[in-house]
Amino acid sequence: MIDEAERGRRDDADPGAGTGSADRVLDARGLACPLPVLKARKHLAGMAAGGRLLVEATDPMAAIDIPHLCQEDGHFLVRQERYDEAGRTILRFVIERGARLS
Secondary structure (H helix, E strand, O other), rough: OHHHHHHHHOOOOOOOOOOHHHEEEEEEEOOOOOOOHHHHHHOOOOOOOOEEEEEEEOOOHHHHHHHHHHHHOOEEEEEEEEEEEEEEEEOOOEEHHEEEEE
């Protein structure tokens, strides 16, 4: 159930969400703001409602920009995580395309 206070987040999401649960993958590692969010918006615009996009980014602003994109465009942030790979921080997001046109 989606709580209106948590608009933009999907609380009933599969806790095992990851690359296997995404319909598309966007590798935005190495791209600077605003490119990760702009590319995510473009990918989501071409997807059907309910489709899932996995985004990986290294730009710290993505931690702010991607949740804001979901809130503004009516998508659901299924999962957001941070991990280290080869000495750099990777931000991973799984976004479910909302029904609202963006």
